[in-house]
Amino acid sequence: MIKMKPERNSEMSMADLRKKIDVIDAKLVRLLSDRAKITQHIGEIKTKGNKPVYAPDREKKVFDKIKGLNRGPLSDESLVAVYREIMSGSLKLESQPVIAFLGPEHTFTHQASVQKFGHSVDYSPCQTIGDVFKDVENGRSDYGVVPVENSTEGTIYFTLDSFIRSDLKICAEIVMRIKLDLMSKENSLKSVNRIYSNQAVFGQCRKWFAAQMPGIDLIPVASTAAGARMAASEKGAACIASGIVSKENKLKVLARNIQDSVSNTTRF
Template sequence: MTDINNELAKFRDQIDDIDQQLLKLLNQRASLAQSIGHVKAKTDAPVMRPEREAQVLDKLNAANQGPLSAQHINTLFKEIMSACRSLEREVQVAFLGPLGTYSEQAVWAFFGHCVQAEPVETIEEAFRQLHAQQVDFAVVPVENSTEGSVARTLDALVESKAQICGEVQLAIHHQLLCQTGTLKGIRKICAHPQALAQCRNWLQQHAPNIEQEAAASNGAAAQLASQDPTVAAIAGQAARERYGLKAYQEHIQDDAHNTTRFLVLGHQCTGPSGKDKTSIVASVPNQPGAVYKMLEPLNAENVSMTRLESRPARNGRWEYYFFIDLEGHQTEPAVKKALDQLQKSASFLHVLGSYPAAQRG
Protein backbone atom coordinates (compact mmCIF):
# COMPACT_ATOMS: atom_id res chain seq x y z
CA MET A 1 0.00 0.00 0.00
CA THR A 2 2.92 2.31 0.79
CA ASP A 3 4.29 1.87 -2.74
CA ILE A 4 0.90 2.74 -4.22
CA ASN A 5 0.60 5.82 -2.00
CA ASN A 6 4.08 6.95 -3.03
CA GLU A 7 3.21 6.50 -6.69
CA LEU A 8 -0.05 8.45 -6.28
CA ALA A 9 1.78 11.19 -4.39
CA LYS A 10 4.21 11.56 -7.30
CA PHE A 11 1.36 12.07 -9.77
CA ARG A 12 -0.47 14.41 -7.43
CA ASP A 13 2.64 16.55 -7.02
CA GLN A 14 2.86 16.85 -10.80
CA ILE A 15 -0.81 17.85 -10.97
CA ASP A 16 -0.25 20.45 -8.25
CA ASP A 17 2.64 21.93 -10.24
CA ILE A 18 0.53 22.05 -13.41
CA ASP A 19 -2.36 23.67 -11.51
CA GLN A 20 -0.02 26.43 -10.36
CA GLN A 21 1.10 26.98 -13.95
CA LEU A 22 -2.51 26.99 -15.14
CA LEU A 23 -3.45 29.52 -12.46
CA LYS A 24 -0.66 31.84 -13.54
CA LEU A 25 -1.60 31.52 -17.22
CA LEU A 26 -5.32 32.01 -16.53
CA ASN A 27 -4.60 35.23 -14.66
CA GLN A 28 -2.39 36.39 -17.54
CA ARG A 29 -5.29 35.70 -19.89
CA ALA A 30 -7.68 37.56 -17.59
CA SER A 31 -5.34 40.55 -17.48
CA LEU A 32 -5.26 40.67 -21.28
CA ALA A 33 -9.06 40.48 -21.33
CA GLN A 34 -9.17 43.51 -19.03
CA SER A 35 -6.85 45.38 -21.39
CA ILE A 36 -9.12 44.50 -24.31
CA GLY A 37 -12.04 45.82 -22.27
CA HIS A 38 -10.32 49.17 -21.82
CA VAL A 39 -9.74 49.43 -25.59
CA LYS A 40 -13.36 48.46 -26.36
CA ALA A 41 -14.65 51.07 -23.90
CA LYS A 42 -13.13 53.83 -26.04
CA THR A 43 -15.49 52.97 -28.92
CA ASP A 44 -18.34 51.38 -26.95
CA ALA A 45 -17.62 48.08 -28.75
CA PRO A 46 -19.59 44.96 -27.68
CA VAL A 47 -18.18 43.00 -24.77
CA MET A 48 -19.01 39.67 -26.41
CA ARG A 49 -18.17 38.74 -29.99
CA PRO A 50 -19.77 35.32 -30.69
CA GLU A 51 -17.77 34.85 -33.89
CA ARG A 52 -14.47 35.41 -32.06
CA GLU A 53 -15.38 32.91 -29.31
CA ALA A 54 -16.43 30.35 -31.93
CA GLN A 55 -13.09 30.78 -33.72
CA VAL A 56 -11.20 30.28 -30.45
CA LEU A 57 -13.00 26.99 -29.84
CA ASP A 58 -12.40 25.86 -33.43
CA LYS A 59 -8.65 26.50 -33.14
CA LEU A 60 -8.45 24.69 -29.81
CA ASN A 61 -10.34 21.67 -31.09
CA ALA A 62 -8.19 21.54 -34.22
CA ALA A 63 -5.05 21.46 -32.04
CA ASN A 64 -6.47 19.10 -29.41
CA GLN A 65 -4.77 15.69 -29.27
CA GLY A 66 -6.71 14.33 -26.27
CA PRO A 67 -7.46 12.63 -24.03
CA LEU A 68 -9.93 15.49 -23.49
CA SER A 69 -12.79 15.36 -26.02
CA ALA A 70 -14.13 18.28 -28.05
CA GLN A 71 -17.04 18.51 -25.60
CA HIS A 72 -14.60 18.77 -22.69
CA ILE A 73 -12.61 21.48 -24.46
CA ASN A 74 -15.75 23.45 -25.32
CA THR A 75 -17.08 23.27 -21.77
CA LEU A 76 -13.79 24.23 -20.11
CA PHE A 77 -12.96 27.12 -22.41
CA LYS A 78 -16.49 28.52 -22.52
CA GLU A 79 -16.24 28.96 -18.75
CA ILE A 80 -12.74 30.46 -19.02
CA MET A 81 -13.94 32.93 -21.66
CA SER A 82 -17.05 33.68 -19.58
CA ALA A 83 -14.97 34.48 -16.50
CA CYS A 84 -12.52 36.66 -18.46
CA ARG A 85 -15.39 38.42 -20.27
CA SER A 86 -17.03 39.27 -16.96
CA LEU A 87 -13.92 41.25 -15.97
CA GLU A 88 -14.72 43.61 -18.87
CA ARG A 89 -18.41 43.81 -17.95
CA GLU A 90 -21.01 41.31 -16.76
CA VAL A 91 -23.32 40.45 -19.65
CA GLN A 92 -27.09 40.45 -18.94
CA VAL A 93 -29.23 37.77 -20.58
CA ALA A 94 -33.03 37.36 -20.51
CA PHE A 95 -34.47 33.85 -20.87
CA LEU A 96 -37.83 32.11 -20.56
CA GLY A 97 -38.16 31.35 -16.87
CA PRO A 98 -38.56 30.59 -14.13
CA LEU A 99 -35.25 29.15 -12.97
CA GLY A 100 -34.74 25.51 -13.89
CA THR A 101 -35.95 25.65 -17.50
CA TYR A 102 -34.18 24.29 -20.55
CA SER A 103 -33.86 27.93 -21.66
CA GLU A 104 -31.70 28.55 -18.60
CA GLN A 105 -29.54 25.56 -19.56
CA ALA A 106 -29.16 27.06 -23.04
CA VAL A 107 -27.90 30.30 -21.46
CA TRP A 108 -25.15 28.47 -19.57
CA ALA A 109 -24.28 26.39 -22.64
CA PHE A 110 -23.74 29.48 -24.78
CA PHE A 111 -22.40 32.10 -22.37
CA GLY A 112 -20.90 30.12 -19.50
CA HIS A 113 -21.89 30.84 -15.91
CA CYS A 114 -20.31 34.29 -15.44
CA VAL A 115 -23.30 36.23 -16.74
CA GLN A 116 -26.34 37.79 -15.12
CA ALA A 117 -29.23 35.59 -16.26
CA GLU A 118 -32.68 37.16 -15.91
CA PRO A 119 -35.73 34.81 -16.03
CA VAL A 120 -38.87 36.30 -17.63
CA GLU A 121 -42.41 34.95 -17.79
CA THR A 122 -42.96 34.97 -21.55
CA ILE A 123 -41.07 34.91 -24.84
CA GLU A 124 -42.60 38.28 -25.68
CA GLU A 125 -41.16 39.75 -22.45
CA ALA A 126 -37.69 38.51 -23.41
CA PHE A 127 -38.01 40.38 -26.71
CA ARG A 128 -39.37 43.48 -24.94
CA GLN A 129 -36.47 43.65 -22.49
CA LEU A 130 -34.00 43.24 -25.34
CA HIS A 131 -35.65 46.00 -27.42
CA ALA A 132 -35.69 48.29 -24.37
CA GLN A 133 -31.97 47.55 -23.86
CA GLN A 134 -32.61 46.29 -20.35
CA VAL A 135 -30.48 43.26 -21.27
CA ASP A 136 -27.65 42.59 -23.72
CA PHE A 137 -29.04 39.31 -25.07
CA ALA A 138 -32.14 37.14 -25.00
CA VAL A 139 -32.28 33.35 -25.34
CA VAL A 140 -35.54 31.92 -26.74
CA PRO A 141 -36.59 28.48 -28.03
CA VAL A 142 -37.32 28.40 -31.75
CA GLU A 143 -37.87 24.76 -32.75
CA ASN A 144 -37.97 21.22 -31.45
CA SER A 145 -36.97 18.12 -33.40
CA THR A 146 -40.23 16.37 -32.44
CA GLU A 147 -42.89 19.07 -32.29
CA GLY A 148 -41.56 21.65 -34.75
CA SER A 149 -41.35 25.41 -34.40
CA VAL A 150 -42.26 27.67 -31.50
CA ALA A 151 -44.89 29.94 -33.06
CA ARG A 152 -44.55 32.75 -30.53
CA THR A 153 -40.85 33.10 -31.27
CA LEU A 154 -41.40 33.15 -35.04
CA ASP A 155 -44.15 35.76 -34.75
CA ALA A 156 -41.94 37.97 -32.57
CA LEU A 157 -39.00 37.68 -34.99
CA VAL A 158 -41.01 39.19 -37.86
CA GLU A 159 -41.37 42.54 -36.10
CA SER A 160 -38.13 42.45 -34.12
CA LYS A 161 -35.11 44.62 -34.89
CA ALA A 162 -32.89 42.30 -32.87
CA GLN A 163 -30.18 40.27 -34.58
CA ILE A 164 -29.64 36.54 -34.17
CA CYS A 165 -26.13 36.28 -32.73
CA GLY A 166 -25.92 32.55 -32.10
CA GLU A 167 -27.75 29.29 -31.60
CA VAL A 168 -27.74 26.42 -29.10
CA GLN A 169 -28.92 22.88 -29.80
CA LEU A 170 -29.81 21.20 -26.52
CA ALA A 171 -30.61 17.53 -26.01
CA ILE A 172 -33.90 17.32 -24.10
CA HIS A 173 -34.25 14.60 -21.46
CA HIS A 174 -37.65 14.89 -19.80
CA GLN A 175 -38.39 13.49 -16.34
CA LEU A 176 -41.69 13.11 -14.51
CA LEU A 177 -41.10 14.92 -11.23
CA CYS A 178 -43.08 15.21 -8.01
CA GLN A 179 -42.52 15.54 -4.28
CA THR A 180 -42.63 11.83 -3.40
CA GLY A 181 -41.26 10.09 -6.49
CA THR A 182 -44.48 8.08 -6.90
CA LEU A 183 -47.77 8.71 -8.70
CA LYS A 184 -49.81 7.98 -5.57
CA GLY A 185 -51.99 11.02 -4.89
CA ILE A 186 -51.04 12.76 -8.15
CA ARG A 187 -54.08 14.37 -9.75
CA LYS A 188 -52.49 16.52 -12.42
CA ILE A 189 -49.43 16.50 -14.69
CA CYS A 190 -48.22 19.95 -15.74
CA ALA A 191 -45.74 20.98 -18.41
CA HIS A 192 -45.23 23.29 -21.35
CA PRO A 193 -47.53 22.21 -24.23
CA GLN A 194 -44.56 21.08 -26.32
CA ALA A 195 -43.25 18.92 -23.47
CA LEU A 196 -46.65 17.29 -23.06
CA ALA A 197 -46.67 16.55 -26.79
CA GLN A 198 -43.11 15.22 -26.72
CA CYS A 199 -44.12 12.70 -24.02
CA ARG A 200 -47.56 11.88 -25.44
CA ASN A 201 -47.04 8.12 -25.92
CA TRP A 202 -45.39 7.62 -22.54
CA LEU A 203 -48.18 9.49 -20.77
CA GLN A 204 -50.87 7.46 -22.54
CA GLN A 205 -49.21 4.23 -21.48
CA HIS A 206 -48.17 5.05 -17.91
CA ALA A 207 -50.54 7.80 -16.73
CA PRO A 208 -53.66 7.58 -18.91
CA ASN A 209 -56.10 8.65 -16.20
CA ILE A 210 -54.21 11.64 -14.82
CA GLU A 211 -55.29 15.09 -16.00
CA GLN A 212 -52.78 17.05 -18.08
CA GLU A 213 -52.49 20.82 -17.83
CA ALA A 214 -50.37 23.22 -19.88
CA ALA A 215 -47.95 25.54 -18.08
CA ALA A 216 -46.03 28.58 -19.28
CA SER A 217 -42.81 26.59 -19.03
CA ASN A 218 -41.48 23.33 -17.61
CA GLY A 219 -39.73 25.33 -14.92
CA ALA A 220 -43.05 26.87 -13.87
CA ALA A 221 -44.59 23.38 -13.77
CA ALA A 222 -41.75 22.13 -11.54
CA GLN A 223 -42.15 25.13 -9.27
CA LEU A 224 -45.86 24.32 -8.94
CA ALA A 225 -45.11 20.66 -8.20
CA SER A 226 -42.76 21.74 -5.41
CA GLN A 227 -45.66 23.63 -3.83
CA ASP A 228 -48.49 21.12 -4.41
CA PRO A 229 -48.07 17.39 -3.60
CA THR A 230 -50.93 16.48 -5.98
CA VAL A 231 -49.07 17.90 -9.01
CA ALA A 232 -46.38 16.20 -11.07
CA ALA A 233 -44.29 18.09 -13.62
CA ILE A 234 -42.45 17.22 -16.79
CA ALA A 235 -39.07 18.95 -16.62
CA GLY A 236 -35.34 18.35 -16.71
CA GLN A 237 -32.54 17.67 -14.26
CA ALA A 238 -31.94 21.36 -13.55
CA ALA A 239 -35.54 21.83 -12.39
CA ARG A 240 -35.38 18.62 -10.37
CA GLU A 241 -32.37 19.88 -8.45
CA ARG A 242 -33.52 23.49 -8.08
CA TYR A 243 -36.96 22.62 -6.70
CA GLY A 244 -35.95 19.56 -4.65
CA LEU A 245 -38.20 17.14 -6.53
CA LYS A 246 -37.93 13.38 -7.03
CA ALA A 247 -38.21 11.55 -10.34
CA TYR A 248 -40.90 8.95 -10.85
CA GLN A 249 -39.32 8.18 -14.23
CA GLU A 250 -36.43 9.62 -16.24
CA HIS A 251 -36.19 9.88 -20.04
CA ILE A 252 -39.93 9.86 -20.71
CA GLN A 253 -39.66 11.70 -24.06
CA ASP A 254 -40.96 9.58 -26.94
CA ASP A 255 -37.97 10.42 -29.16
CA ALA A 256 -34.61 9.42 -27.70
CA HIS A 257 -32.95 12.09 -29.89
CA ASN A 258 -35.30 14.88 -28.82
CA THR A 259 -33.50 18.22 -29.34
CA THR A 260 -34.55 21.84 -28.96
CA ARG A 261 -32.88 24.68 -30.81
CA PHE A 262 -32.54 28.05 -29.09
CA LEU A 263 -31.70 31.40 -30.64
CA VAL A 264 -29.42 33.94 -29.01
CA LEU A 265 -30.66 37.44 -29.87
CA GLY A 266 -28.74 40.67 -29.41
CA HIS A 267 -28.26 44.21 -30.65
CA GLN A 268 -25.11 43.62 -32.71
CA CYS A 269 -24.36 42.14 -36.10
CA THR A 270 -22.07 39.12 -35.81
CA GLY A 271 -19.11 38.86 -38.17
CA PRO A 272 -18.06 35.74 -40.08
CA SER A 273 -16.63 32.90 -38.01
CA GLY A 274 -15.87 30.46 -40.83
CA LYS A 275 -18.86 28.18 -40.20
CA ASP A 276 -22.02 30.26 -40.17
CA LYS A 277 -25.74 30.32 -40.79
CA THR A 278 -27.94 33.14 -42.04
CA SER A 279 -31.61 33.32 -41.09
CA ILE A 280 -34.15 35.36 -43.05
CA VAL A 281 -37.92 35.85 -43.15
CA ALA A 282 -39.59 36.67 -46.45
CA SER A 283 -42.99 37.03 -48.03
CA VAL A 284 -43.98 36.84 -51.69
CA PRO A 285 -47.03 37.92 -53.69
CA ASN A 286 -49.89 35.40 -53.69
CA GLN A 287 -49.50 34.30 -57.29
CA PRO A 288 -48.44 31.13 -59.18
CA GLY A 289 -44.72 30.36 -59.05
CA ALA A 290 -43.94 33.07 -56.51
CA VAL A 291 -42.29 30.74 -53.99
CA TYR A 292 -40.25 29.07 -56.72
CA LYS A 293 -39.03 32.47 -57.94
CA MET A 294 -38.13 33.43 -54.38
CA LEU A 295 -35.97 30.31 -53.89
CA GLU A 296 -34.45 30.13 -57.37
CA PRO A 297 -31.53 32.53 -56.56
CA LEU A 298 -30.37 30.16 -53.83
CA ASN A 299 -30.06 27.36 -56.36
CA ALA A 300 -28.40 29.65 -58.88
CA GLU A 301 -25.73 30.70 -56.40
CA ASN A 302 -25.36 27.18 -54.92
CA VAL A 303 -26.40 28.36 -51.45
CA SER A 304 -27.64 25.49 -49.29
CA MET A 305 -30.98 25.96 -47.52
CA THR A 306 -31.15 24.04 -44.23
CA ARG A 307 -34.66 25.08 -43.16
CA LEU A 308 -37.84 26.38 -44.79
CA GLU A 309 -41.04 26.96 -42.85
CA SER A 310 -44.17 28.97 -43.53
CA ARG A 311 -46.22 30.90 -40.98
CA PRO A 312 -49.50 32.81 -41.55
CA ALA A 313 -48.97 36.56 -41.81
CA ARG A 314 -52.06 37.15 -39.63
CA ASN A 315 -53.34 39.93 -41.87
CA GLY A 316 -56.51 38.12 -42.93
CA ARG A 317 -55.43 37.84 -46.57
CA TRP A 318 -54.07 34.26 -46.52
CA GLU A 319 -50.51 35.46 -46.97
CA TYR A 320 -47.52 33.72 -45.41
CA TYR A 321 -44.10 34.49 -44.06
CA PHE A 322 -41.34 32.05 -44.97
CA PHE A 323 -38.58 31.46 -42.43
CA ILE A 324 -35.41 30.28 -44.14
CA ASP A 325 -32.01 29.22 -42.78
CA LEU A 326 -29.05 29.30 -45.15
CA GLU A 327 -25.53 27.97 -44.87
CA GLY A 328 -22.96 30.75 -44.90
CA HIS A 329 -22.65 34.36 -43.74
CA GLN A 330 -24.59 37.16 -45.40
CA THR A 331 -21.31 38.90 -46.31
CA GLU A 332 -20.06 35.90 -48.32
CA PRO A 333 -20.29 36.69 -52.05
CA ALA A 334 -22.63 33.82 -52.99
CA VAL A 335 -24.99 34.44 -50.08
CA LYS A 336 -24.97 38.21 -50.64
CA LYS A 337 -25.73 37.83 -54.34
CA ALA A 338 -28.56 35.36 -53.65
CA LEU A 339 -30.10 37.71 -51.07
CA ASP A 340 -29.86 40.64 -53.47
CA GLN A 341 -31.72 38.64 -56.12
CA LEU A 342 -34.26 37.36 -53.60
CA GLN A 343 -34.99 40.94 -52.58
CA LYS A 344 -36.23 41.63 -56.11
CA SER A 345 -38.85 38.86 -56.08
CA ALA A 346 -39.96 39.13 -52.45
CA SER A 347 -42.60 41.57 -51.30
CA PHE A 348 -40.93 41.51 -47.88
CA LEU A 349 -37.44 40.44 -46.81
CA HIS A 350 -35.82 40.77 -43.40
CA VAL A 351 -32.39 39.33 -42.63
CA LEU A 352 -32.66 38.10 -39.05
CA GLY A 353 -28.93 37.65 -38.68
CA SER A 354 -25.82 35.68 -39.52
CA TYR A 355 -24.19 33.74 -36.70
CA PRO A 356 -21.88 30.83 -35.86
CA ALA A 357 -23.52 27.45 -36.41
CA ALA A 358 -24.03 25.26 -33.35
CA GLN A 359 -22.37 21.90 -32.62
CA ARG A 360 -18.90 23.03 -33.50
CA GLY A 361 -15.92 20.76 -33.04
Protein backbone atom coordinates in the same frame (compact mmCIF):
# COMPACT_ATOMS: atom_id res chain seq x y z
CA MET B 1 -6.04 -14.18 5.77
CA ILE B 2 -3.56 -11.34 6.39
CA LYS B 3 -4.36 -7.66 5.90
CA MET B 4 -1.54 -6.17 3.84
CA LYS B 5 -0.18 -2.75 4.70
CA PRO B 6 -0.03 -0.29 1.78
CA GLU B 7 3.39 -0.09 0.25
CA ARG B 8 5.33 3.04 1.11
CA ASN B 9 6.45 3.37 -2.52
CA SER B 10 2.85 3.71 -3.72
CA GLU B 11 2.16 6.37 -1.06
CA MET B 12 5.24 8.31 -2.10
CA SER B 13 4.25 7.94 -5.73
CA MET B 14 0.83 9.46 -5.07
CA ALA B 15 2.38 12.30 -3.07
CA ASP B 16 4.84 13.02 -5.87
CA LEU B 17 2.08 13.00 -8.46
CA ARG B 18 0.00 15.43 -6.42
CA LYS B 19 3.00 17.75 -6.14
CA LYS B 20 3.23 17.70 -9.94
CA ILE B 21 -0.46 18.61 -10.14
CA ASP B 22 0.12 21.49 -7.72
CA VAL B 23 2.94 22.82 -9.91
CA ILE B 24 0.76 22.55 -13.03
CA ASP B 25 -2.14 24.29 -11.26
CA ALA B 26 0.13 27.19 -10.30
CA LYS B 27 1.21 27.53 -13.94
CA LEU B 28 -2.41 27.36 -15.13
CA VAL B 29 -3.47 30.14 -12.76
CA ARG B 30 -0.64 32.39 -13.97
CA LEU B 31 -1.47 31.68 -17.61
CA LEU B 32 -5.19 32.26 -17.06
CA SER B 33 -4.41 35.58 -15.41
CA ASP B 34 -2.23 36.56 -18.37
CA ARG B 35 -5.04 35.56 -20.73
CA ALA B 36 -7.55 37.60 -18.73
CA LYS B 37 -5.36 40.72 -18.92
CA ILE B 38 -5.18 40.39 -22.70
CA THR B 39 -8.96 39.93 -22.76
CA GLN B 40 -9.39 43.18 -20.82
CA HIS B 41 -7.25 44.99 -23.38
CA ILE B 42 -9.31 43.53 -26.22
CA GLY B 43 -12.45 44.72 -24.44
CA GLU B 44 -11.08 48.26 -24.30
CA ILE B 45 -10.35 48.17 -28.04
CA LYS B 46 -13.88 46.93 -28.75
CA THR B 47 -15.39 49.68 -26.60
CA LYS B 48 -13.39 52.41 -28.36
CA GLY B 49 -14.34 50.99 -31.75
CA ASN B 50 -18.00 50.62 -30.73
CA LYS B 51 -17.86 46.90 -31.53
CA PRO B 52 -19.98 44.21 -29.85
CA VAL B 53 -18.24 42.50 -26.96
CA TYR B 54 -19.69 39.07 -27.64
CA ALA B 55 -18.23 37.56 -30.81
CA PRO B 56 -19.79 34.14 -31.56
CA ASP B 57 -17.61 33.63 -34.65
CA ARG B 58 -14.45 34.08 -32.58
CA GLU B 59 -15.90 31.81 -29.90
CA LYS B 60 -16.44 29.03 -32.45
CA LYS B 61 -12.88 29.40 -33.74
CA VAL B 62 -11.50 29.05 -30.20
CA PHE B 63 -13.55 25.92 -29.55
CA ASP B 64 -12.57 24.40 -32.90
CA LYS B 65 -8.91 25.18 -32.22
CA ILE B 66 -8.80 23.58 -28.77
CA LYS B 67 -10.58 20.49 -30.08
CA GLY B 68 -8.00 20.25 -32.85
CA LEU B 69 -5.17 20.55 -30.32
CA ASN B 70 -6.68 18.03 -27.93
CA ARG B 71 -4.84 14.71 -27.72
CA GLY B 72 -6.66 13.39 -24.63
CA PRO B 73 -7.27 11.94 -22.18
CA LEU B 74 -9.88 14.69 -21.64
CA SER B 75 -12.74 14.49 -24.14
CA ASP B 76 -13.44 17.40 -26.48
CA GLU B 77 -16.71 17.96 -24.61
CA SER B 78 -14.92 18.26 -21.26
CA LEU B 79 -12.31 20.62 -22.66
CA VAL B 80 -14.94 22.84 -24.27
CA ALA B 81 -16.82 22.97 -20.94
CA VAL B 82 -13.66 24.24 -19.23
CA TYR B 83 -13.09 26.87 -21.91
CA ARG B 84 -16.74 27.89 -21.79
CA GLU B 85 -16.24 29.04 -18.20
CA ILE B 86 -12.89 30.66 -18.99
CA MET B 87 -14.55 32.66 -21.76
CA SER B 88 -17.51 33.44 -19.51
CA GLY B 89 -15.15 34.99 -16.98
CA SER B 90 -13.40 36.89 -19.77
CA LEU B 91 -16.72 38.20 -21.09
CA LYS B 92 -17.58 39.58 -17.66
CA LEU B 93 -14.19 41.27 -17.44
CA GLU B 94 -14.80 42.93 -20.80
CA SER B 95 -18.26 44.39 -20.19
CA GLN B 96 -20.26 42.66 -17.39
CA PRO B 97 -23.12 41.73 -19.75
CA VAL B 98 -26.64 40.85 -18.60
CA ILE B 99 -28.45 38.00 -20.35
CA ALA B 100 -32.27 38.01 -20.44
CA PHE B 101 -33.98 34.63 -20.78
CA LEU B 102 -37.43 33.09 -20.63
CA GLY B 103 -37.51 32.17 -16.96
CA PRO B 104 -37.59 31.38 -14.20
CA GLU B 105 -34.31 29.68 -13.29
CA HIS B 106 -33.78 26.01 -14.19
CA THR B 107 -36.05 26.14 -17.25
CA PHE B 108 -34.61 24.77 -20.48
CA THR B 109 -34.07 28.32 -21.74
CA HIS B 110 -32.07 29.10 -18.60
CA GLN B 111 -29.97 25.98 -19.13
CA ALA B 112 -29.42 26.92 -22.78
CA SER B 113 -28.34 30.42 -21.71
CA VAL B 114 -25.75 29.03 -19.31
CA GLN B 115 -24.61 26.57 -21.98
CA LYS B 116 -23.85 29.53 -24.25
CA PHE B 117 -22.63 32.22 -21.82
CA GLY B 118 -21.35 30.25 -18.80
CA HIS B 119 -21.83 30.94 -15.10
CA SER B 120 -19.84 34.16 -14.67
CA VAL B 121 -22.19 36.59 -16.41
CA ASP B 122 -25.40 37.98 -14.90
CA TYR B 123 -28.83 36.64 -15.88
CA SER B 124 -32.26 38.30 -15.91
CA PRO B 125 -35.26 35.91 -15.89
CA CYS B 126 -38.34 37.15 -17.79
CA GLN B 127 -41.92 35.91 -17.56
CA THR B 128 -42.66 35.87 -21.29
CA ILE B 129 -40.84 35.80 -24.63
CA GLY B 130 -42.11 39.32 -25.23
CA ASP B 131 -40.53 40.46 -21.97
CA VAL B 132 -37.16 39.11 -23.12
CA PHE B 133 -37.36 41.26 -26.25
CA LYS B 134 -38.40 44.32 -24.20
CA ASP B 135 -35.54 43.79 -21.75
CA VAL B 136 -32.97 43.90 -24.54
CA GLU B 137 -34.70 46.68 -26.49
CA ASN B 138 -34.84 48.89 -23.39
CA GLY B 139 -31.19 48.29 -22.57
CA ARG B 140 -31.80 46.47 -19.29
CA SER B 141 -30.09 43.41 -20.79
CA ASP B 142 -27.39 43.11 -23.42
CA TYR B 143 -28.50 39.81 -24.95
CA GLY B 144 -31.64 37.69 -24.88
CA VAL B 145 -32.21 33.95 -25.21
CA VAL B 146 -35.57 32.65 -26.48
CA PRO B 147 -36.76 29.31 -27.89
CA VAL B 148 -37.24 29.30 -31.67
CA GLU B 149 -38.00 25.75 -32.73
CA ASN B 150 -38.46 22.25 -31.32
CA SER B 151 -37.79 19.13 -33.38
CA THR B 152 -41.08 17.57 -32.23
CA GLU B 153 -43.45 20.52 -31.85
CA GLY B 154 -42.05 22.70 -34.63
CA THR B 155 -41.68 26.47 -34.83
CA ILE B 156 -42.48 28.73 -31.88
CA TYR B 157 -44.38 31.35 -33.82
CA PHE B 158 -44.57 33.96 -31.07
CA THR B 159 -40.77 34.16 -31.15
CA LEU B 160 -40.73 34.63 -34.94
CA ASP B 161 -43.47 37.26 -34.73
CA SER B 162 -41.46 39.08 -32.07
CA PHE B 163 -38.43 39.20 -34.37
CA ILE B 164 -40.57 40.64 -37.16
CA ARG B 165 -41.86 43.41 -34.89
CA SER B 166 -38.46 44.14 -33.34
CA ASP B 167 -35.24 45.70 -34.59
CA LEU B 168 -33.22 43.11 -32.68
CA LYS B 169 -31.10 40.68 -34.69
CA ILE B 170 -30.08 37.05 -34.16
CA CYS B 171 -26.38 36.89 -33.30
CA ALA B 172 -26.00 33.18 -32.43
CA GLU B 173 -27.95 29.98 -31.92
CA ILE B 174 -27.96 27.24 -29.29
CA VAL B 175 -29.06 23.71 -30.12
CA MET B 176 -29.91 21.76 -26.98
CA ARG B 177 -30.89 18.12 -26.54
CA ILE B 178 -34.08 18.01 -24.46
CA LYS B 179 -34.52 15.11 -22.04
CA LEU B 180 -37.76 15.03 -20.07
CA ASP B 181 -38.34 13.31 -16.73
CA LEU B 182 -41.56 12.78 -14.80
CA MET B 183 -41.06 13.67 -11.14
CA SER B 184 -43.11 13.99 -7.97
CA LYS B 185 -43.10 13.88 -4.18
CA GLU B 186 -45.06 10.64 -4.53
CA ASN B 187 -43.36 7.24 -4.60
CA SER B 188 -45.07 5.76 -7.67
CA LEU B 189 -47.02 6.65 -10.80
CA LYS B 190 -50.14 5.11 -9.26
CA SER B 191 -50.21 7.89 -6.64
CA VAL B 192 -50.14 10.65 -9.29
CA ASN B 193 -53.48 12.12 -10.43
CA ARG B 194 -52.35 15.28 -12.23
CA ILE B 195 -49.26 16.55 -14.01
CA TYR B 196 -48.01 20.11 -14.44
CA SER B 197 -45.71 21.41 -17.17
CA ASN B 198 -45.39 23.79 -20.08
CA GLN B 199 -47.89 23.10 -22.89
CA ALA B 200 -45.10 22.52 -25.43
CA VAL B 201 -43.57 19.88 -23.17
CA PHE B 202 -46.83 17.93 -23.04
CA GLY B 203 -46.75 17.85 -26.85
CA GLN B 204 -43.32 16.24 -26.78
CA CYS B 205 -44.57 13.30 -24.67
CA ARG B 206 -47.90 12.38 -26.30
CA LYS B 207 -47.00 8.77 -27.09
CA TRP B 208 -45.66 8.10 -23.61
CA PHE B 209 -48.82 9.40 -21.95
CA ALA B 210 -51.03 7.39 -24.29
CA ALA B 211 -49.14 4.22 -23.41
CA GLN B 212 -48.34 4.74 -19.73
CA MET B 213 -50.89 7.16 -18.23
CA PRO B 214 -53.90 7.45 -20.55
CA GLY B 215 -56.46 9.99 -19.39
CA ILE B 216 -54.20 11.60 -16.78
CA ASP B 217 -55.04 15.24 -16.04
CA LEU B 218 -52.45 17.43 -17.79
CA ILE B 219 -52.38 20.99 -16.45
CA PRO B 220 -50.40 23.58 -18.48
CA VAL B 221 -48.41 26.22 -16.59
CA ALA B 222 -46.04 29.00 -17.64
CA SER B 223 -42.84 26.96 -17.39
CA THR B 224 -41.33 23.63 -16.39
CA ALA B 225 -39.92 25.31 -13.27
CA ALA B 226 -43.40 26.54 -12.30
CA GLY B 227 -44.72 23.01 -12.77
CA ALA B 228 -41.99 21.68 -10.48
CA ARG B 229 -43.02 24.09 -7.73
CA MET B 230 -46.62 22.89 -8.02
CA ALA B 231 -45.54 19.25 -7.87
CA ALA B 232 -43.41 19.96 -4.80
CA SER B 233 -46.29 21.59 -2.91
CA GLU B 234 -49.35 19.48 -3.85
CA LYS B 235 -50.19 15.92 -2.88
CA GLY B 236 -50.77 13.65 -5.87
CA ALA B 237 -49.13 16.10 -8.27
CA ALA B 238 -46.24 15.51 -10.64
CA CYS B 239 -44.39 17.54 -13.25
CA ILE B 240 -42.31 17.09 -16.39
CA ALA B 241 -38.97 18.86 -16.49
CA SER B 242 -35.22 18.29 -16.70
CA GLY B 243 -33.31 16.30 -14.11
CA ILE B 244 -31.79 19.40 -12.53
CA VAL B 245 -35.27 20.53 -11.48
CA SER B 246 -35.77 17.38 -9.40
CA LYS B 247 -32.70 18.20 -7.32
CA GLU B 248 -33.68 21.84 -6.83
CA ASN B 249 -37.21 20.93 -5.68
CA LYS B 250 -36.37 17.66 -3.90
CA LEU B 251 -38.60 15.61 -6.19
CA LYS B 252 -38.32 11.91 -7.01
CA VAL B 253 -37.88 10.92 -10.64
CA LEU B 254 -40.61 8.38 -11.40
CA ALA B 255 -39.85 7.99 -15.12
CA ARG B 256 -36.83 9.12 -17.14
CA ASN B 257 -36.56 10.25 -20.75
CA ILE B 258 -40.28 10.16 -21.50
CA GLN B 259 -39.97 12.37 -24.60
CA ASP B 260 -41.34 10.69 -27.73
CA SER B 261 -38.15 11.28 -29.74
CA VAL B 262 -34.70 10.26 -28.52
CA SER B 263 -33.30 13.09 -30.66
CA ASN B 264 -35.65 15.70 -29.20
CA THR B 265 -33.92 19.07 -29.56
CA THR B 266 -34.81 22.73 -29.19
CA ARG B 267 -33.11 25.58 -31.00
CA PHE B 268 -32.70 28.86 -29.11
